[in-house]
Amino acid sequence: MSNADVVRVRIAPSPTGFFxxxxxxxxxxxxxxxxxxxxxxxxxLEDTDVERxxxxxxxxxxxxxxxxxxxxDEGPGFGARAERGEYGPYRQSRRAETYHRExxxxxxxxxxxxxxxxxxxxxxxxxxxxxEKRPPRYSGKCRNLTSAEIAARGDAxxxxxFKVPEGVTEIHDLVQGTVRTENxxxxxxxxxxxxxxxxxxxxxVVDDGLMKISHVIRGDDHLxxxxxxxxxxxxxxxxxxKFAHLPMVLDEHGKKYSKRLHGANVLDWREDGxxxxxxxxxxxxxxxxxxxxxxxxxxxxxxxxxxxxxLGQSAGKFDVKKLQWLNGQHLRRLxxxxxxxxxxxLLEKAGLNVSxxxxxxxxxxxxxxxxxxxxxxxxxxxxxxxxxxxxxxEEKAVRKQWKSPGAGDRMRRVRALxxxxxxxxxxxxxxxxxxxxxxSGLSLGELVHPTRLALTGKSVGPGLFELAELLGKETxxxxxxxxxxxxxxxxxxxA
RNA sequence: GUCCCCAUCGUCUAGUCCGGCCUAGGACACCGCUCUUUCAAGGCGGCGACACGGGUUCGAAUCCCGUUGGGGACGCCA
Numbered sequence: 001m002s003n004a005d006v007v008r009v010r011i012a013p014s015p016t017g018f019f020x021x022x023x024x025x026x027x028x029x030x031x032x033x034x035x036x037x038x039x040x041x042x043x044x045l046e047d048t049d050v051e052r053x054x055x056x057x058x059x060x061x062x063x064x065x066x067x068x069x070x071x072x073d074e075g076p077g078f079g080a081r082a083e084r085g086e087y088g089p090y091r092q093s094r095r096a097e098t099y100h101r102e103x104x105x106x107x108x109x110x111x112x113x114x115x116x117x118x119x120x121x122x123x124x125x126x127x128x129x130x131x132e133k134r135p136p137r138y139s140g141k142c143r144n145l146t147s148a149e150i151a152a153r154g155d156a157x158x159x160x161x162f163k164v165p166e167g168v169t170e171i172h173d174l175v176q177g178t179v180r181t182e183n184x185x186x187x188x189x190x191x192x193x194x195x196x197x198x199x200x201x202x203x204x205v206v207d208d209g210l211m212k213i214s215h216v217i218r219g220d221d222h223l224x225x226x227x228x229x230x231x232x233x234x235x236x237x238x239x240x241x242k243f244a245h246l247p248m249v250l251d252e253h254g255k256k257y258s259k260r261l262h263g264a265n266v267l268d269w270r271e272d273g274x275x276x277x278x279x280x281x282x283x284x285x286x287x288x289x290x291x292x293x294x295x296x297x298x299x300x301x302x303x304x305x306x307x308x309x310x311l312g313q314s315a316g317k318f319d320v321k322k323l324q325w326l327n328g329q330h331l332r333r334l335x336x337x338x339x340x341x342x343x344x345x346l347l348e349k350a351g352l353n354v355s356x357x358x359x360x361x362x363x364x365x366x367x368x369x370x371x372x373x374x375x376x377x378x379x380x381x382x383x384x385x386x387x388x389x390x391x392x393x394e395e396k397a398v399r400k401q402w403k404s405p406g407a408g409d410r411m412r413r414v415r416a417l418x419x420x421x422x423x424x425x426x427x428x429x430x431x432x433x434x435x436x437x438x439x440s441g442l443s444l445g446e447l448v449h450p451t452r453l454a455l456t457g458k459s460v461g462p463g464l465f466e467l468a469e470l471l472g473k474e475t476x477x478x479x480x481x482x483x484x485x486x487x488x489x490x491x492x493x494x495a
Numbered sequence: 496g497u498c499c500c501c502a503u504c505g506u507c508u509a510g511u512c513c514g515g516c517c518u519a520g521g522a523c524a525c526c527g528c529u530c531u532u533u534c535a536a537g538g539c540g541g542c543g544a545c546a547c548g549g550g551u552u553c554g555a556a557u558c559c560c561g562u563u564g565g566g567g568a569c570g571c572c573a
Contacts, residue, residue: 014573046573092573119571126570133496135569159571176500185498186569193571200573224499224568247501247566254565282507285522289508293521312508315566319506322523332536372535382534397533433532448532460534 007039008214012204014046015057019064019266021257021318022219022249025283029246030217031070032284032306042085042211043075048092048203058091064266068276069299087211092203099198102206102236103160103191111165111235112191114150114158115142137187160192162201162232169227174244175311176220181227189228205229209238217308220245244308247287247315254317263318273346273377278327285326286316296329328374336367343379350380352387361470368466382461386471390457390479393486397459401450408487414451415480424473426465433465454483 009030013023034041043065045058062077074085083090106112115138122138129136143163164187170180191202198206208216208229216226223245233240251257257264269279281297289295289312290305297305331339340363347354354362369382393402401407413436421432437444448464455476461467468476 012573016573048573115571117571122571130496135497137497137569157571173500179499181499189569190571195571197571199571204573219567220500221567227499228568245500250566252506256566285507287507291509293509295507295522314501316508317506319523322507325523328536369535371537372533374535378535443532445532452533458533462534464532 006212006214007034007037008042008212009034009039009217010042010044010208010211010213011218012044012046012207013061015061017057017060018259018264019061020259021264021266021283024064024068024266024279025249025286026218026246027065027070028068028280028283029244029288029311031072032302033215033217033308034073035303036306039214040073041071042087042213043072043077043090044207044211045076045091045093046200046203048197048200060267067267067270068280092198092207095203095207096196096198098210099192099202099206100196103198103202106162106191106235107160109235110163112160112162113143113145113188115161115188115190116145116153116156116158117141138189140188143188157194159190159194161188162191162228162235164188164231165235169230171226171230171243173223173226174215174242174308175247175313176223176245179223179227181224183231186228186231191232201225201228201232205232205236205238208241209233209236213241215242215244215308217244217246219248221248244311246311247313249283249286250315250317252317252319254315257318263320269323273375274323274327275330275342275376278323278330281330282323282326286318287312296326324374331373331376332370334370336363336370339363339370340366343376346376346379347383347387350384352380352384354387357386365470368462368470372462381458385456385458385461386467390482393453393457393483394459397449397453400459401453402483402487407450408484410447411450411454411480411484411487414447414454415477415484418468418473418476418480421473424469426463426469429465429468450483451480454480 011023011027011030013019013027031041033039043061045061047058058076065072074087075090076083078084089095103112107114117138125139126136138161142158142161164183167183168180169183170178172178189199189201191199193199207213216229226243226245230240249257251261259265262268266279270276277299280299280302281295284297284302284306285295288306288310291310334342337359340359343366344354344362357365365383365386366379369379373379373382402411417432417436418429421428433444433447436442436447449459451468452461452464453459455464455468455471471479
């Protein structure tokens with residue numbers, strides 16, 4: 001593989017204490033491409049805006065990426081050593097010198113210039129333009145200052161502006177196709193603030209250039225910026241990387257996915273009991289297909305099948321329903337042990353004492369819920385009765401199962417059946433119930449539902465026989481007794 | 496306001512590059528039916544789209560132009 005073929009891709013989030021769902025998609029596509037091609041995936045923190053970047057926020061980025069199962073080869077976040085890779089530092093806040101050096105070089109080469117215009121002047125000009133319905137562009141006032149004029153300013157503060165060259169700039173976007181723009185559509189934009197901080201445009205280009213990024217894969221909100229960036233790449237003498245601008249993730253109404261919306265933060269989905277592999281699967285599907293009709297993928301399959309060519313070019317609305325379905329599918333593919341391990345923290349968080357149960361028992365419990373739940377969080381409602389006594393019975397179910405004449409007798413019959421059951425397994429219990437159905441003329445449901453209510457206090461849950469087996473004979477009988485008392489106390493409606 | 500990008504069922508999409516195989520396929524959702532101890536899952540079926548208008552062509556979802564709609568950029572934010 002020649003040097004030109006080496007794939008080096010990156011994501012460059014700004015640590016704001018928040019990892020946006022759109023960032024996650026971008027990260028995923030970059031990562032997939034790197035893993036597919038044997039390339040390098042780089043994490044770089046765009047923390048130049050000191051106001052919004054706090055050190056602990058970097059941890060949020062790491063956490064989100066870890067949760068998604070996206071690992072990076074170069075960048076910060078490698079424990080005590082902090083950074084890994086030969087192109088660091090990987091935080092823009094530590095690259096100020098590099099930006100200054102490159103900006104100075106541009107000035108020397110006549111490709112950038114000092115601008116002494118004040119914030120107020122620029123503000124006024126912008127308002128003026130808005131009033132006259134003109135595009136708000138910098139006038140170029142300081143573009144041709146002579147060295148004498150510059151010297152005359154003394155140590156007045158100045159910004160550095162890029163001198164946009166004449167001509168046309170083309171970008172050959174791998175997703176959007178060729179985009180051709182007249183350079184005159186751009187004004188001379190600022191690349192360094194008067195306080196010395198590099199502006200985003202300079203920083204990304206210098207970083208991407210020096211870090212030898214081969215493909216810039218990012219959201220298509222940067223498509224217009226890409227033209228600016230190409231001009232900068234050329235001015236700085238760096239090879240121009242390939243570009244791929246991905247369509248954005250919109251909310252369910254087709255609007256920009258606002259940070260305020262639940263779900264905008266990747267970790268919201270963890271909170272809601274979704275599996276990272278399901279979210280990953282969903283996010284990839286939002287803008288990519290393998291071409292056949294498959295849509296359920298493991299991480300490995302995704303890497304295997306992924307290609308930049310099959311990326312779509314239109315924005316996609318986020319559809320929670322589909323995510324839920326995918327989540328259910330992935331949930332069912334876990335082993336009982338995996339499911340148990342993922343669900344245990346949730347049970348503990350819900351205040352259930354799981355420590356008394358063996359790992360095997362808990363895996364068994366997970367297994368009988370596996371076909372029933374869609375999200376991890378649902379496990380709590382499906383299993384809480386295993387860990388604590390029943391305090392209340394679901395009201396609606398009580399009306400339906402226990403208010404009819406003969407309900408008490410029926411529960412006494414159930415008690416006798418259970419008491420007489422020898423081998424306490426789901427299978428024998430099922431046999432006992434089926435036999436009773438045949439003998440009594442009742443339907444299975446007429447026996448099962450009241451029993452479920454007595455054992456769990458609810459009308460929904462895992463299969464009755466499976467749950468009864470796990471609950472144990474003793475507990476089951478005690479709960480039936482309690483139900484019989486409950487029914488008696490409330491009084492049956494006489495026939 | 497200027498420039499840029501996008502446009503197939505409610506949603507995600509296949510098909511578009513290389514026009515005919517498309518009376519437009521799949522999935523989610525929804526609605527029936529079925530299975531069934533609930534829930535869920537499963538099986539079967541149904542509803543449902545080429546944004547609009549012009550061209551080019553024997554023939555257009557596919558190519559061209561325009562309109563409309565959506566998104567983005569135009570910051571001494573990233």
